[in-house]
Amino acid sequence: MSKITSVADLKKKKEQVQLNLGLRENSDAADTHVQIRVGMATCGIASGARETMNFLVEETRHQAIDAVITQTGCMGFCYAEPTVEITLPGKEPVVFGHVDKTKAREIIDRFIIKGELADGIIPVNFKTIDEY
Amino acid sequence: MSEYNFQILVCGGTGCKASESEEIRSSFVNLLNEYGLEEEVQVVLTDCFGFCEKGPIVKMMPDKTVYVRVKPSDADEIIKEHIVKGNQVERLLYRDPVTGTVVRDRQHMEFYKKQIRIALRNCGFINPEEIDEYIAHDGYMALGTCLTEMKPMEVIEQIKKSGLRGRGGGGFPTGLKWEITAKVPGDQKYVVCNVDEGDPGAFMDRSILEGDPHTVIEAMIINGYCTGASKGLVYIRAEYPLAISRLKIALAQARAYGLLGDDILGSGFNFDIEIRYGAGAFVCGEETALIHSMEGCRGEPTFKPPFPSVSGYLGKPTNVNNVETYANIPVIINKGADWFASIGTEKSKGTKVFALAGKINNVGLIEVPLGTTLREVIYDIGGGIRGGKKFKAVQTGGPSGGMLTAEFLDTPIDYDNLLAAGSMMGSGGMIVMDEDDCMVAIAKFYLGFTVEESCGKCAPCRIGNKRLHEILERITDGKGEIQDLDRLFMLSNVIKDASLCGLGQTSPNPVLSSLKYFRQEYEAHVKASHCPAGQCKALVRYEVIEDKCTGCTLCFRNCPVGAITGEKREVHFIDQSLCIKCGVCFEKCKFGAILVS
Numbered sequence: 001m002s003k004i005t006s007v008a009d010l011k012k013k014k015e016q017v018q019l020n021l022g023l024r025e026n027s028d029a030a031d032t033h034v035q036i037r038v039g040m041a042t043c044g045i046a047s048g049a050r051e052t053m054n055f056l057v058e059e060t061r062h063q064a065i066d067a068v069i070t071q072t073g074c075m076g077f078c079y080a081e082p083t084v085e086i087t088l089p090g091k092e093p094v095v096f097g098h099v100d101k102t103k104a105r106e107i108i109d110r111f112i113i114k115g116e117l118a119d120g121i122i123p124v125n126f127k128t129i130d131e132y
Numbered sequence: 133m134s135e136y137n138f139q140i141l142v143c144g145g146t147g148c149k150a151s152e153s154e155e156i157r158s159s160f161v162n163l164l165n166e167y168g169l170e171e172e173v174q175v176v177l178t179d180c181f182g183f184c185e186k187g188p189i190v191k192m193m194p195d196k197t198v199y200v201r202v203k204p205s206d207a208d209e210i211i212k213e214h215i216v217k218g219n220q221v222e223r224l225l226y227r228d229p230v231t232g233t234v235v236r237d238r239q240h241m242e243f244y245k246k247q248i249r250i251a252l253r254n255c256g257f258i259n260p261e262e263i264d265e266y267i268a269h270d271g272y273m274a275l276g277t278c279l280t281e282m283k284p285m286e287v288i289e290q291i292k293k294s295g296l297r298g299r300g301g302g303g304f305p306t307g308l309k310w311e312i313t314a315k316v317p318g319d320q321k322y323v324v325c326n327v328d329e330g331d332p333g334a335f336m337d338r339s340i341l342e343g344d345p346h347t348v349i350e351a352m353i354i355n356g357y358c359t360g361a362s363k364g365l366v367y368i369r370a371e372y373p374l375a376i377s378r379l380k381i382a383l384a385q386a387r388a389y390g391l392l393g394d395d396i397l398g399s400g401f402n403f404d405i406e407i408r409y410g411a412g413a414f415v416c417g418e419e420t421a422l423i424h425s426m427e428g429c430r431g432e433p434t435f436k437p438p439f440p441s442v443s444g445y446l447g448k449p450t451n452v453n454n455v456e457t458y459a460n461i462p463v464i465i466n467k468g469a470d471w472f473a474s475i476g477t478e479k480s481k482g483t484k485v486f487a488l489a490g491k492i493n494n495v496g497l498i499e500v501p502l503g504t505t506l507r508e509v510i511y512d513i514g515g516g517i518r519g520g521k522k523f524k525a526v527q528t529g530g531p532s533g534g535m536l537t538a539e540f541l542d543t544p545i546d547y548d549n550l551l552a553a554g555s556m557m558g559s560g561g562m563i564v565m566d567e568d569d570c571m572v573a574i575a576k577f578y579l580g581f582t583v584e585e586s587c588g589k590c591a592p593c594r595i596g597n598k599r600l601h602e603i604l605e606r607i608t609d610g611k612g613e614i615q616d617l618d619r620l621f622m623l624s625n626v627i628k629d630a631s632l633c634g635l636g637q638t639s640p641n642p643v644l645s646s647l648k649y650f651r652q653e654y655e656a657h658v659k660a661s662h663c664p665a666g667q668c669k670a671l672v673r674y675e676v677i678e679d680k681c682t683g684c685t686l687c688f689r690n691c692p693v694g695a696i697t698g699e700k701r702e703v704h705f706i707d708q709s710l711c712i713k714c715g716v717c718f719e720k721c722k723f724g725a726i727l728v729s
C-alpha cells in the first residue's frame with residue numbers, strides 16, 4: 001500500500017476505489033458483476049452467516065455467475081439473520097432476510113439468474129444521510 | 133433478465149400478517165390470473181416495511197408508489213387503475229397527518245422511513261475490513277478538511293453548534309467536553325474511546341465497531357487534533373473478539389496509508405491509537421474507573437471533579453467519548469453542523485441508535501431522530517408486541533434506567549423527557565415488556581445485576597443494593613410485608629443520594645419507577661401473595677384435587693425432587709415444603725387432577 005500523504009492524494013484514492021467498486025456510473029464493474037454482501041457481525045455469524053457466505057461463494061462459482069461476494073457489518077435486522085444484500089447490475093440493492101442455504105439457492109435461481117423477486121425481501125426502512 | 137414489467141410488494145411483516153397480508157397477496161394473484169396479467173406482474177411478500185400503524189402496506193415497483201391500509205378487496209382497483217391505466221389509486225395513498233395532503237410523488241414516497249442512519253451509515257454497507265471501501269464513502273475526508281482547512285477551535289465550534297451530546301449515557305455536550313480538554317494546559321493529552329458497553333441487552337457500540345471501525349478511528353484523530361493529544365486509547369471489553377479483530381485490521385490499514393502515525397496528510401500532525409482490554413466489568417464503563425483500569429489499577433471509580441478532561445489517564449487531560457458519539461463526528465464535519473442540528477429536538481440533536489429487544493417482533497438495531505416517540509419505535513419500526521400481546525412497559529437505559537409505561541408511548545424520546553419520566557437515555561438498550569412480565573421480578577433482575585457489578589468501594593451502593601435486592605427477593609417469594617414498599621422507597625433514595633459514582637446513583641431507578649407505576653403489582657405480592665403476571669414461582673401452589681386423582685403414579689414418577697407421595701390407585705399428595713414449583717406434575721397429569729393456584 002502506498003501512503004496517502006495529502007488531501008489531494010486522498011481524493012484521488014477515493015475516485016479510484018469508487019470506480020473499482022462500481023460506485024460510479026461510468027465504471028465497468030457495475031455493469032457486469034452481481035454484488036453480494038453478507039451481514040457478518042456477531043449476530044449474523046451466530047445465526048449461520050458464514051455457512052451462507054460459503055454456500056454463495058461455491059454456488060456462484062459452480063454456476064459461473066460473475067459475482068463479487070463480500071462481508072459487511074450489521075444491517076440491523078437481527079430478527080431476520082442471516083441477511084444478504086444483492087445488487088444486480090444497474091439495479092437497486094435488495095436485502096433478503098433469513099437466508100439459509102435453501103433460501104440462498106432460491107435467491108440464486110430466481111433472483112440472480114431470472115431477475116424475479118423472491119419472498120422475504122426486507123424493505124429498506126431508513127433514510128441515508130444523503131436522502132435526508 | 134426479468135420479464136415482469138411490474139412488481140407488487142405486499143408487506144408480510146409480523147405486524148401486518150395479523151391484518152391479512154396473505155389474503156391480499158392471493159387476491160392479487162387470483163385477479164392477475166383472471167385478467168391474464170400473471171406474466172407481466174409479479175407479486176411478492178416482503179418483510180416488515182417499518183410502518184405497521186398504517187399497514188398493510190403495498191408498494192408498486194418500479195414506480196415506488198406506496199399504498200397504505202390495503203384490504204384484499206382493494207386489489208381489483210389497484211390492478212385496473214394502477215397497472216392497466218397507470219393512475220394512482222388516490223384513496224389508498226398516504227395522507228400527511230399534519231397538512232392532510234396526499235403523498236403521491238416519488239420523492240416523498242419514502243415517508244414511511246422513520247429511521248435516519250448517521251452513526252450506522254456504513255454498517256451493513258461496506259466491508260469493514262477494507263479501508264478502501266470506507267474511503268469510497270467519504271472516509272477520512274472529514275479528517276482531511278479538519279487538518280488542512282480548519283483550526284482546532286473552528287472544529288470544536290462546529291461540534292458545539294451541531295448540538296451533539298454524548299451517546300454513552302450522560303448526554304454531556306460533546307463540543308463543550310472537547311473545548312475543556314483543549315483548553316487545559318498539558319504536554320501530553322489522551323483521547324479515549326469507551327467500548328465497555330456493559331449494559332445487558334445492548335450491542336450498539338459493538339455493531340458500530342464491527343461494521344465501521346474506521347469511523348471511530350477518524351473521529352479520534354480529529355479529536356486529537358482539536359484537543360492537542362497525540363495518543364488515542366480504545367478501551368474495549370475482551371468479550372468482543374470480532375470487534376477487536378476488525379479494529380486491529382483497521383488500525384493496521386490506517387497506519388499503512390499513513391492516516392495514523394506521523395505527519396498525517398502532510399499536516400505535520402502526529403497521532404496513533406492503542407487498544408486496551410477490559411475484563412467486562414460494568415463499572416469499568418464509568419470513565420474514571422475505565423481510566424484506572426487502563427492504568428493497571430483496580431477498576432474503581434473516583435470522585436469527580438477532577439473530570440478526566442482535566443486530569444485523566446496518568447493524571448493527564450483525557451477526552452473520553454463513547455463509540456457512537458465518535459461515529460457522528462465525521463458526518464457533522466462533512467455535512468455541516470446546521471444539517472446535523474436540523475435533526476432532532478430543541479435540546480437533543482441528531483439521532484440515537486437503539487438495540488430493540490424483549491417482547492417485540494422486529495428485534496434489531498435501529499437509529500431514529502431524537503424526538504421520535506416510543507410508539508413509533510415499538511409499533512412502526514419494531515413491528516409491535518410479539519404474539520399480539522399487550523404492551524406493558526419499556527426499559528430504557530438498562531440497569532440505570534427506569535420503566536416507562538403506556539402513558540409515555542407518545543412522549544418524544546430525548547435526554548430531558550426520559551429523565552423527567554424517571555428513566556434515562558442510557559447507552560441505547562431498549563427492552564420491551566408485555567403483560568406476562570412481572571415488574572417486581574424485572575426490578576429484582578436488574579438489582580441482581582447491580583449487586584454483582586458494584587465495585588464495592590462505597591457503602592450505600594455495596595450494602596444498600598444488596599439490601600434492596602433482599603427485600604425484592606422477599607416480596608417475590610411471597611414473604612414480603614406492606615412496610616417493605618416504604619423501605620424500598622427510602623433505601624433507594626439514600627443509595628441514589630449517597631453513592632460515589634453513576635452506578636450507585638442510578639441503580640435504584642428500576643425499583644423506583646416500578647414502584648411508582650406498578651405499585652398495585654407490589655401490593656398484590658405482599659397483601660395477597662399473588663403475582664398478577666404469574667411469573668413469581670414461589671407464589672404459585674400446586675395441589676392434588678382429590679376427587680380427580682386416580683392414583684396413576686405418573687406425577688410421582690416425574691417429580692424431579694420427590695415431593696409427591698402416594699400409593700398406586702390411591703390419592704397422591706404434594707409436600708409443599710419440598711415442591712420447587714416446576715409444574716411437571718401439572719403438565720403430566722392426564723386427569724386434570726393438579727390444581728394451580
Ligand SMILES: Cc1cc2nc3c(=O)[nH]c(=O)nc-3n(C[C@H](O)[C@H](O)[C@H](O)COP(=O)(O)O)c2cc1C
Pocket residue numbers: 297298299300301302303304306326327328329330331414415416417418419420452453454455457458559633634635
Ligand atoms: C456504571 C456506568 C457504566 C457506564 N458504561 C458506559 C459504557 O459502557 N460506555 C460508554 O460509552 N459510557 C459508559 N458510561 C458513561 C461514561 O462514564 C462516560 O460518561 C462516557 O463514556 C462519556 O462519553 P460520551 O460523552 O460520549 O457519552 C458509564 C457510566 C456509568 C456510571
Ligand code: SF4
Pocket residue numbers: 415432433585586587588589590591593594631632633634635636637
Ligand atoms: S457507587 Fe457502587 S460502583 Fe460506584 S464507586 Fe460506589 S460501590 Fe463502586
